[in-house]
Amino acid sequence: MTPAQTGDETMTEPTPGPWELTETDDGKTPELWISGLEIDSDSAPTGWPQQICQMARLTKAEDEVRANAHLIAAAPDLLAACEHAARSEHHPACEHTHPSKCSCHVEKARAAIARAKMEE
Secondary structure: OEEEEEOOEEEEEOOOOOOEEEEEOOOOOOEEEEEEEEEOOOOOEEEEEEEEEEEEOOOOOHHHHHHHHHHHHOHHHHHHHHHHHHOOOOOOOOOOOOHHHOOOHHHHHHHHHHHHOOOO
């Protein structure tokens, strides 16, 4: 993770994408690994892999663990898509009476961004 200066506080940024999913199986405990590229102090990729997440298939069904791992690996792309959607105008069919009560894609994208960036 890389620090980004915002006002008086330091906010941690996630490892930039893309993230990749790899599987290992030692015959005992199959695992799924999600990794991205390590970032140096100047926020530049070093070219070295950095582990984001490790998931062992111990208690969940193998297909469910694999589906969760794919979702986690797609997180940087999903965040980028939400940030793009949040810049658009409200949907013409949106019938909100107040912006905070809007349920169209723009507000859903903004809420997802806030959650992903630990702002909620």
